[in-house]
Amino acid sequence: MRLLKCDIPKRHVIVFMIFLGYTNITLLHTNLSMAVVDMTTLKNISSSSGNFFEMKVDYNWTLEQKSLILGSYSYGRLLSPIGGILASKFGGSTICNVGNFAMAIITLLSPVLLNIDFTLFFIMYVVFGAFEALIITGVPEIIARWAPLEEHSRFVSFGEVGIFFGSIVSFPLSGIILGKCDWQTLFYYSGLASFIWSCLWLIVVKNEPSQDKHMSESERKYIEESINYEPTEEKLIYPWRKIATFMPLWVASLADFSILCGLIFTAVFLPQCIEDTTKTGIINTGLISTIPQICALISMPVSGCIADYIRSLKKISVTNLHRLFASISLLGASVFYAVVVLCPNFLVDIVAISLYQFFSTFIVADITVLFLDISPKYTAFFMSIVNTCAVCSGFIVPIVVEFVVTSHSLSQWNICFMIYSSMYLCVALLYLKFVSAEQLSWAISESTTDQNMEMKSNVINSTKL
Numbered sequence: 001m002r003l004l005k006c007d008i009p010k011r012h013v014i015v016f017m018i019f020l021g022y023t024n025i026t027l028l029h030t031n032l033s034m035a036v037v038d039m040t041t042l043k044n045i046s047s048s049s050g051n052f053f054e055m056k057v058d059y060n061w062t063l064e065q066k067s068l069i070l071g072s073y074s075y076g077r078l079l080s081p082i083g084g085i086l087a088s089k090f091g092g093s094t095i096c097n098v099g100n101f102a103m104a105i106i107t108l109l110s111p112v113l114l115n116i117d118f119t120l121f122f123i124m125y126v127v128f129g130a131f132e133a134l135i136i137t138g139v140p141e142i143i144a145r146w147a148p149l150e151e152h153s154r155f156v157s158f159g160e161v162g163i164f165f166g167s168i169v170s171f172p173l174s175g176i177i178l179g180k181c182d183w184q185t186l187f188y189y190s191g192l193a194s195f196i197w198s199c200l201w202l203i204v205v206k207n208e209p210s211q212d213k214h215m216s217e218s219e220r221k222y223i224e225e226s227i228n229y230e231p232t233e234e235k236l237i238y239p240w241r242k243i244a245t246f247m248p249l250w251v252a253s254l255a256d257f258s259i260l261c262g263l264i265f266t267a268v269f270l271p272q273c274i275e276d277t278t279k280t281g282i283i284n285t286g287l288i289s290t291i292p293q294i295c296a297l298i299s300m301p302v303s304g305c306i307a308d309y310i311r312s313l314k315k316i317s318v319t320n321l322h323r324l325f326a327s328i329s330l331l332g333a334s335v336f337y338a339v340v341v342l343c344p345n346f347l348v349d350i351v352a353i354s355l356y357q358f359f360s361t362f363i364v365a366d367i368t369v370l371f372l373d374i375s376p377k378y379t380a381f382f383m384s385i386v387n388t389c390a391v392c393s394g395f396i397v398p399i400v401v402e403f404v405v406t407s408h409s410l411s412q413w414n415i416c417f418m419i420y421s422s423m424y425l426c427v428a429l430l431y432l433k434f435v436s437a438e439q440l441s442w443a444i445s446e447s448t449t450d451q452n453m454e455m456k457s458n459v460i461n462s463t464k465l
Contacts, residue, residue: 010215011155011223014146017205018139018159021096024197025132026166027173028107029073031190032125034174035110036066038183058183065118067398072122074394076129077387083137084384088236091207092141092380099134100198106131108191111184136387140368141380145208148226150312152372157304157365164297164361168290227376236377239442247434248374249382251427252367253389255326258427259360260393262333262420266292266357269401273413291350292357299358304365318373318437325366326435330428332359337421341414373437 039058061069086095106128113121139159147155177186206212209220243249303325310321336356340349371382400419405412 009219010209010212011146011148011151011219014142014205015155015158017201018142019162019165020197021100021135021139021201022160022162023166023169024100024194025103025135026163027170028103028190028194030166030170031107031174031186032110033070034171034178035183035186036061036069038178038186039114040066059114061118068122069125071394072125073129073132074391076126076131077133077136077391079130080133080137080384080388080391081381082384083133084381085238086134087138087141087380087384088377092138092143092145093201093205093207094138095134096138096142096205097198097202099131099138100194100201102131103128103135104191104194104198106191107187107194110187110191133384133387137380137384140371140383142205142207143368144227144372144376144379146223147372148223150226150308152369153304153307153311153365154301155304156368156372157300157307160365160368161297161300164293164300167293168297236381238381242440242442246440248370248436249385251430251434252370253386255330255363255427255431256367256386256390257393258420258423259329259333259363260390261397261423262337262356262360263296264393264397265401265416265420266353269397269416292354295354295358296361299361300365303362307366307369319435322366322370322373322435322437323432325362326431327428329360329363329366330424330431332356332362334421334424334428337417337424340417341421344410370435370437374439 040061083095106124109124110121113124143152143155143159174186177189181189209215209223212220307321307325310316310324311318316324333356336352336359339352340356343349343352367386368379368383371379371386374382401416404415404419
């Protein structure tokens with residue numbers, strides 16, 4: 001009972017749970033990738049006499065089949081807008097619960113599904129992606145209900161950094177498991193861990209502070225007053241024509257798409273780029289490729305703390321604060337990718353790519369905070385649109401690399417870096433031109449509008465007196 005009465009604020013526990021949730025998703029992705037490699041690789045075993053015999057591969061898949069499986073969940077994530085609507089209707093934690101348990105069950109059933117049929121396995125991982133979309137769109141709704149205004153950036157950045165933490169720890173962890181067990185065990189291990197994690201989420205995370213019986217009344221009151229608390233029972237109306245012409249939504253979606261293109265390019269293709277251009281060896285390549293991920297792991301919490309500190313000073317407007325962080329992120333990414341092309345020095349290139357990764361993540365958390373400032377109750381839906389656009393980067397980046405890098409030469413890899421550098425520059429200019437954090441009349445509830453009118457009336461009356 002003492003643990004339940006500790007002095008840790010419940011909202012900080014929620015942030016930690018979101019961090020672990022993103023880490024869990026990354027681990028499940030990595031385990032699928034590692035399992036596919038292991039099940040499609042010829043293995044050698046030693047006989048009692050000391051001779052080696054080559055075993056048959058478990059699944060003799062073509063490169064196209066492997067790519068289809070590894071990209072399968074991205075197709076399901078295209079359904080993110082549905083998740084955003086469901087999150088607003090039923091609550092973020094509720095749909096995250098559904099997504100958590102469904103992903104755990106599909107992971108546990110993966111060896112069985114593989115033995116039945118390849119197509120069935122592919123379809124189930126498309127469904128896996130659809131349930132993952134519930135989590136990705138449910139988390140912004142949770143943040144909108146739990147994060148006080150002055151903690152928005154820290155809340156988002158400390159939670160989403162779990163993505164990069166998962167990337168750093170997942171590959172070594174999966175490698176250790178596969179070194180001692182077969183690939184089926186990897187699915188069972190990760191699925192069971194995910195199921196236990198889902199039970200923990202069900203117990204700890206609630207849709208909103210009013211549903212939590214284990215938090216202090218003072219903290220509950222502080223959160224609800226800070227976020228202009230609105231009951232989740234309020235029915236949301238979606239003015240589709242206004243949404244379709246809402247420029248900040250589409251420019252922010254383009255910004256998230258462009259940044260994710262670079263992050264995917266760095267995470268997936270940087271090892272191949274290093275190996276093609278430097279021939280450092282697979283072990284050194286893996287170690288070097290981890291450095292940018294560590295930079296991202298550091299930069300997200302740092303950027304969140306800086307953003308909240310600048311906001312607390314009240315020296316610049318909220319809109320200019322968002323534009324400032326977008327400029328640092330997008331222009332920084334553009335400059336450091338250009339440095340890779342202009343300075344053909346291995347050490348300089350690694351430093352430049354690491355700094356790219358550090359600054360590019362500034363905007364990742366800031367986009368969620370932008371929509372929290374515009375309208376907390378529509379944040380989940382807005383972010384579902386952003387995430388749907390961002391998912392497309394997973395399809396486009398491999399196509400660009402395949403089209404440009406035909407002979408794996410340094411000049412061809414440089415073309416890829418320049419493409420993304422130019423894209424960041426263009427998106428930065430659009431962001432500065434069109435993005436604003438001003439609240440929208442159609443995105444504010446009647447209760448909030450009445451409160452604002454009452455405050456204005458009081459100011460006028462006091463002025464007359």
